[in-house]
Amino acid sequence: MTTRTLTKGQIGILAAAAIPMVATGAAGAYGTYTNIKAEFGRAETALGIVAAGEGLALVxxxxxxxxxxxxxxxxxxxxxxxxxxPIAASAVGLALADTLTEAVIYGMSPMGMCVSAEGLGLLARRIVVHRTGVDMEAQRRNAATMQRLAYHRARAAKHPSKRVRWYSERISWRLARKVGVGDAELGVHLVQAQRNRMSAGADAALAGMLTAPAADAFDVVAAEAVAVAGPQPDAAPAVPAAPALPPAQPASEPSAAASAAGHGPDAVRELHDADADAQLLEAALRLNETALAETGRVVPLRTLQSELRIGQRRAQRIQAQLPKSA
Structure with missing residues (x-):
């Protein structure tokens, strides 16, 4: 349990608030003492009434x-x-009064001491709650409420009498309104929980907005890396074979086979004219139109691979033929 200390400013303000309380209580007790003494003419009786009324409230x-x-x-x-x-002390004053004016005065005098005692008690309790972070009174009320709620929920579900179940069901809903009332610590935890949910939602929204361009950048980097590293086998199902490659070219010129394999300068841009590649290109154009309309960017390699069921190298060749704008 974390213990907090009071600052000098807080101590000064609390002392300044406590001094008038003590003074008000002393004045109220003295007023009641003089009133009772005037009625009975005995100081002992007056002192006993003050002790039984204002003194008991202080205790x-x-x-x-x-x-x-x-x-x-x-x-x-x-x-x-x-x-x-306090009610009893005021009632004694009212009983001793002879006139309406005296009834008002005698009834109000004990309240000075009683309210002062209760104010000091409440202030001290709040200081303890501030320093320890535990409000035992709030926990007591919540524990009693939860005990009654559990009892009525069980009775509403299992009691053999329909009337009793009906009554406990309504009592349960009334008790549910009191759960957590006056518990400042519970309120702090609920606010923190809502803050965490809002932070998670905002993080997810920003991630969805800011990571979409990163995926396209990754595709570009991956394409460059594949072009440098060499050909990779397609992981997709087999498609009809492309037409045979033309005869080998002299060593001074990059061959068509080398270009198709990804070793020539135009490896990514080459697209065979086979029927299979033509059909893939037509499907890719439709996907690209949708991507341009929605994001303003060329359809990503990952989308081409998943939608057309082709490998990465073939998706690169097809993507290179797609228009960059609508």
């Missing part, structure tokens, strides 16, 4: 802070007490 807030710092969720009595004690 519950400190208990919640301590449990949070220990990495444990607060039990239900503590959470309920933080809501019930």
């Amino acid at each position: 519950l807030a400190l208990v919640m802070v301590g449990l949070t710092m220990l990495g444990q969720p607060s039990p239900a009595p503590v959470r309920i007490g933080l809501w019930a004690v």
Whole structure:
């Protein structure tokens, strides 16, 4: 678990926020003390009311802070007490008031101490969450929600009573809305997951746009490499043989056989006039028209090889005869 430290600026701001809370709580407790003392005339009674009301709220807030710092969720009595004690303190003030004006004053005075205690407890809890990255209260709520959801899903699927299954099915959908609510860590993970998906989609789109020209460049490089390295056997099924080559030429001139084999200067550009090559050229022209219309480039060697079922050398000879523009 990664632990983060508070900066000096954060410490100063939190201290500046805590001081008014403490002052407000002290003023509220003193106000309640004087009000009760004026009604009963006994300081001990007034002090006991303040301890039972505002003091109890402070104690519950400190208990919640301590449990949070220990990495444990607060039990239900503590959470309920933080809501019930302020209400009870205000109710005591209302019961002691003789007039409507006194009822308003006596009912509002305890809220200063109670709200201050709850504010300090919440602030301390958030500090712990910031430093440790773990919100035990959020995890407690999510765990309880998931437990209830699992129970109702099982009951909706297996319970013998149709009415009970109907009821659990609807409860399950209501509970599904609460899963992950208030869990900041879950929200961060979901946002990061969406960022990863968007990055992957953008990478795939750019790869599709930017790698298409590279394929044609590879074909050109491969053609040059094959022309230098010499002839390669065709991997495609056999086609009708081309007409016999003309008689050998003198040694000073490159022969037609050498040109056809890829050793002459015009090896790639030579195309036999056999019926088979003529049919292949006609099919290649149709493929080239489609490629020019879609990409503005000559049909690649790979496409010629796969569509015409010919080898690389023959595809080079045919590609050399294709027009470069529509």
